[in-house]
Amino acid sequence: MNRNNNNNILVPTDFSDIAENALGHALKIADVYKNEITLLNIQDEGGLFGLFGSDEKMNLIKEAVDSRMNKLIESAAKQFPNVKINKRIEYGRIYKVITEIAEKENFDSIVMGTNGASGLQQITGSNASRVINYAKIPVVVVKEQSISKKGYEKIVLPIDLSRESRQKVTWAIHLAKRFNSTIHVIYENSSNDEVKNRIFAAVNQTQDILSQNNANYIVRGLDEEKYPDSFAEDTLAYANDIEADLIMIMSQQEKGFSEFLLGSYAQQIVNHSGKVPVMCINSNDTGVILDGVFS
Numbered sequence: 353m354n355r356n357n358n359n360n361i362l363v364p365t366d367f368s369d370i371a372e373n374a375l376g377h378a379l380k381i382a383d384v385y386k387n388e389i390t391l392l393n394i395q396d397e398g399g400l401f402g403l404f405g406s407d408e409k410m411n412l413i414k415e416a417v418d419s420r421m422n423k424l425i426e427s428a429a430k431q432f433p434n435v436k437i438n439k440r441i442e443y444g445r446i447y448k449v450i451t452e453i454a455e456k457e458n459f460d461s462i463v464m465g466t467n468g469a470s471g472l473q474q475i476t477g478s479n480a481s482r483v484i485n486y487a488k489i490p491v492v493v494v495k496e497q498s499i500s501k502k503g504y505e506k507i508v509l510p511i512d513l514s515r516e517s518r519q520k521v522t523w524a525i526h527l528a529k530r531f532n533s534t535i536h537v538i539y540e541n542s543s544n545d546e547v548k549n550r551i552f553a554a555v556n557q558t559q560d561i562l563s564q565n566n567a568n569y570i571v572r573g574l575d576e577e578k579y580p581d582s583f584a585e586d587t588l589a590y591a592n593d594i595e596a597d598l599i600m601i602m603s604q605q606e607k608g609f610s611e612f613l614l615g616s617y618a619q620q621i622v623n624h625s626g627k628v629p630v631m632c633i634n635s636n637d638t639g640v641i642l643d644g645v646f647s
Contacts, residue, residue, distance in 0.1 A: 451483055
């Protein structure tokens with residue numbers, strides 16, 4: 353999916369339903385982009401490994417985990433026989449292991465599940481929030497929504513006033529060309545004339561780039577009557593209304609149009625109870641460069 357990489361998608365799993373759903377998304381992406389997948393299980397240093405003292409007992413746990421990973425791989429191979437799936441078991445702090453492996457081994461992207469900040473599973477809890485903060489590659493955060501046979505047909509692309517936000521456009525086009533997607537460019541209206549002019553300029557610039565790259569798109573300003581909440585909440589509401597397949601955001605803190613949002617826009621999107629998957633792009637990532645698009 354990202355051209356400057358080892359062509360391998362990292363998929364953490366704790367064998368929960370959400371994690372298996374994330375694997376389903378990764379398989380579809382890998383099939384379309386000809387990636388490999390590495391299925392990763394991490395034994396948290398505060399979990400079972402830390403409680404057992406003997407190597408023999410730890411080996412038994414590893415064998416059990418390995419067996420479950422083999423079953424996942426066997427099932428996945430029946431659906432996507434052309435996708436190569438690797439496996440590995442690691443030990444340590446979950447979010448640190450994920451981000452360190454991804455960076456040191458030059459992974460393409462990370463696809464992982466989350467139940468939001470209150471999630472109880474090892475992988476599917478707040479570790480997802482930490483991963484998007486530290487990862488330098490795209491992270492697709494999967495919730496309860498499974499990927500369709502056609503993939504990401506409807507992509508929601510929120511536009512704000514941050515300079516980094518423009519990098520989402522390159523990634524939206526990158527996915528849209530493979531999945532034949534319609535990109536829904538959304539923004540929040542403002543009563544402040546200066547802010548309004550700035551956002552209109554950003555939206556117009558986005559439209560120009562999308563048109564130059566022959567992307568299908570829709571532009572929608574979110575009115576206060578139907579979407580009266582924060583931009584993060586309104587983004588999720590809009591995505592649910594149109595039954596979107598993916599929301600695309602930057603992983604750094606993006607400013608809302610009030611510019612006084614409590615907490616990171618990205619964190620609000622990921623931790624909220626919305627069901628639509630979210631692709632988080634780090635502002636330092638420049639792996640996708642298209643003609644006529646911001647680099």
